Every structure is written in structure tokens, then in C-alpha cells.
Amino acid sequence: MFPTVPRYVSIENSDDPALHDYRDLTDVALRRIREPAEGLYLAESEKVIARAIEAGHRPRSVLMLEKWVASLEPLLAPFDIPVYVGSPEILESVTGFTMHRGAIASMQRPALPSAAELLSGARRVIVIEDVVDHTNVGAIFRAAAGLGADAVLVTPRCADPLYRRSVRVSMGTVLQLPWTRLPEWPIAVDLFHDAGFTIAALALEPDAVSLDDFARQPPERVAILLGAEGDGLSRRALQVADVTVTIPMLRGVDSLNVAAASAVALWALRV
Numbered sequence: 001m002f003p004t005v006p007r008y009v010s011i012e013n014s015d016d017p018a019l020h021d022y023r024d025l026t027d028v029a030l031r032r033i034r035e036p037a038e039g040l041y042l043a044e045s046e047k048v049i050a051r052a053i054e055a056g057h058r059p060r061s062v063l064m065l066e067k068w069v070a071s072l073e074p075l076l077a078p079f080d081i082p083v084y085v086g087s088p089e090i091l092e093s094v095t096g097f098t099m100h101r102g103a104i105a106s107m108q109r110p111a112l113p114s115a116a117e118l119l120s121g122a123r124r125v126i127v128i129e130d131v132v133d134h135t136n137v138g139a140i141f142r143a144a145a146g147l148g149a150d151a152v153l154v155t156p157r158c159a160d161p162l163y164r165r166s167v168r169v170s171m172g173t174v175l176q177l178p179w180t181r182l183p184e185w186p187i188a189v190d191l192f193h194d195a196g197f198t199i200a201a202l203a204l205e206p207d208a209v210s211l212d213d214f215a216r217q218p219p220e221r222v223a224i225l226l227g228a229e230g231d232g233l234s235r236r237a238l239q240v241a242d243v244t245v246t247i248p249m250l251r252g253v254d255s256l257n258v259a260a261a262s263a264v265a266l267w268a269l270r271v
Contacts, residue, residue: 006062006076008069011086014093019084021106022063025164026096028134032160039109041162043175045101050075051172057107063091064103072103109162112180115153115188119195122150123271126262127182127199127225129237130157136229137161138169139259145173147266152179153223155188189240192223201225201241202261203233204254208246215268224265226258 011019021040024030035041040060043052046068053059053075062076062083069085076083091099119125126144131137137159144152154161158181161167161174182188192199198219225241227233238244247256247264256264 042164043105048172049105055175060106062105068102118151126152128154130228132159134165138166140262141170141174143263145177197221197223199223199241201244205244208244
């Protein structure tokens, strides 16, 4: 017998319209449009669902394997929501993949704060420009949370930090660390400068200063600007940066993966 609250529903048909939030999860192009438009994101695994709820986010529903009911029931008990329970075969038919982590929650997507609000009380922030790889975005959030960044700000074309792969790779820290989207650069620059931030771009430029030198006497407030894999930062981003910083490398290696670079820079500039 299932507990009476939340409302547990046994799924016998993968075409059930009630499972709309969970359908076609492997279609990245579709999901990155649908989820923000429909005001939801997906939290995958018991740990990530718990972090989402701890962050004050409210679940809309949950999809899980029956063997996970007892484990997740205490976590879900406060919520009068449908919990859809089905066999591995039915759940795979709905989502498009094998649910090794046992449960996925459809969460209400929280409203984003303004950039000015995030910057007002921050000293170290990460700015992600146009990084479209969800794994890298999630890894940057994990480094930012673990190494003391106060917030993360992403450009309009950056991948969705609340896409399930980003959330999973971040180990749920994207649900804990304040973040928001920036406007385009002409406006965004003023937001940083009005809040007293120095914009430090990580890039391989002829006039770049060594991270070692920059970290010796860093500004009080620093926004670490990171660009996409391959193309790096846009020319506009480099033009608006107050300083360009490079990480010294050995053995002919010119740069690090963007997530690794974020971790190195945050460590060097820790306060």
C-alpha cells in the first residue's frame, strides 16, 4: 500500500497525458525551449530533489520507480502532489532513457532575481558568456559553490543552468547558489561598474596579465568572465573587460577546460 499523501498514481500507460512534464527528456532542443516556457525544471535523483526542496522550490509532481517510494516518502510528505509510479519499462518509454537514479521531480521554476540585486551584496561572481554545453555549465556552478563565489550570472545565449544535465553535474548546487541572466553587454557593463566590480576576462590575449600577478592585490569586487569552449570570449566581451587575465600553463598547453579554469581562478582570488 502507498501512503495517502502525496497522491500516488500507478502508471500503466506511457501515453498518459498526465506525464507531459516528463516526455521526451532526451530531446535537448525541445526541452530547453519547453521547460522555461512552461515554468518548470527537472530535479533528478533523491539528493537533487532534496536540495531543490531545501532551497524552497516546490515540486509539481514526481515520477519514480516503485522501489523508491519508501525512501522518498518522508521528503515528499509535506506536498499534496501527484507521484507517478511505474515499471522501468514504462518510465523509459516516457522519458527516453533508463532511470538509474530512480526518481525525477518536475519543479516549479523560481523567478530569477535582478542582476543588480545579486551584485549588491557580492564580492566574487562568475559570469558565463554563451557556454552552450550543459555539462560545463553545471561544472562551473559546482566550482563556484565550492570555492566561494557569491553568485553566477549568465548571458542571454548561455545554456539553461536548470536543464537537468546542468543540475545533475552541479550536484544540485545550481539550486543553492544565486544566479540570474544578464542583459546584452552594453547594459550589463553598467550593472557591474555601478556595483563597483572589476570585470576580469579569462582569455589568451597578448596584453593579458598573469593570474598570479592579478591575485596578489585583487580588487575588492571581481567578476570573473568566462567564454565558451573553442571560440572563447566574444570580442565585445573582451572590449568591455577592465582587465584580461591568463592562467600560466606548462608543457605547451595553452588553456584549461572552462570549468577547470573557473575553479583555478576562484581559488586564486578566494577571500
